[in-house]
Amino acid sequence: MIGFLKKHWSNILFVGLFVLLIIPQTRMPIQVFVQRLISFSPSEKAESKRETLTDYNWSLQPLNSEAINFSQSKGKVTIVNLWATWCPPCVAEMPSFQKLFNSYGDKVDFYFVTSETSEKIEKFIDKNGYNLPIYIQKYKAPTQLESNVLPTTYVMSKTGEIVIDETGVADWNSKKMRALLDKLLSE
Incomplete structure (x- = not known):
């Protein structure tokens, strides 16, 4: 038996991982863990390739309050994250966003935009202890913010x-990102 295990350990390991990845309850945590391992600081676009947002008209529904219009962020440093609770890379980057929001939430406008139901979002937020400003997209985003x-x-x-x-996925709480936000806020 020991000889069999020594000879086939890699096959046994592969089958074990495969089984874990096909079971929904274990697949998501494994995918989130791997995504966090491979996340790096986001990349700034070259100045020659940057677009300027021209249409700020976008109605969004915050959790448990009245609809707002994205135009309230015109003239402010703004972060918009399009995400979903079922998306492993989205879930993987949320802790870094929470840390960034804790530091910059009073200086930068944050929008975490999803199309999911408020019940599903609230369950996710409560389970993970997040206090991010989450919005439900009811209307199409401005063209430059579509993805x-x-x-x-x-x-x-x-x-x-x-x-x-x-x-x-990206590490949004990196030194590079914080330096960029500080620079944008000082302009």
């Missing part, structure tokens, strides 16, 4: 310039 990939995050300067347009 078919989750997560997608946009960082905009006070002039509406899209400084970061990041898809996939």
Whole structure:
């Protein structure tokens, strides 16, 4: 028996991991863990490739309050994250966003936008202890903020310039990101 295990340990390990990945209750935590391992600081767009947001008209529904219009963020440093609770890379980057929000929430406008139900979102937020400003998208986003990939995050300067347009998981609480926000806030 020991000889069999020594000879086939890699196959046994592969089958074990495969089984864990097909079981929904274990798949998501494994995927989130792996996504956190591979997350890096988001990349700033080259100045020559940056677009400027021209349409701020976007109605959003905060959890448990009246609808707001995204135009309230015109002239402010803003972060928009498009996400979902079922998306492993989205879930993986939430702790870094929570830390960034804890430090910059009073200086930067944050929008965590999803199309899921408020019940599902509230359960996720409560389970993880987040206090991020979450909005339910009821209407189409401005063209420059549309994406078919989750997560997608946009960082905009006070002039509406899209400084970061990041898809996939990232470490949003990095020194590089904090330095960029400090620079944008000082402009």
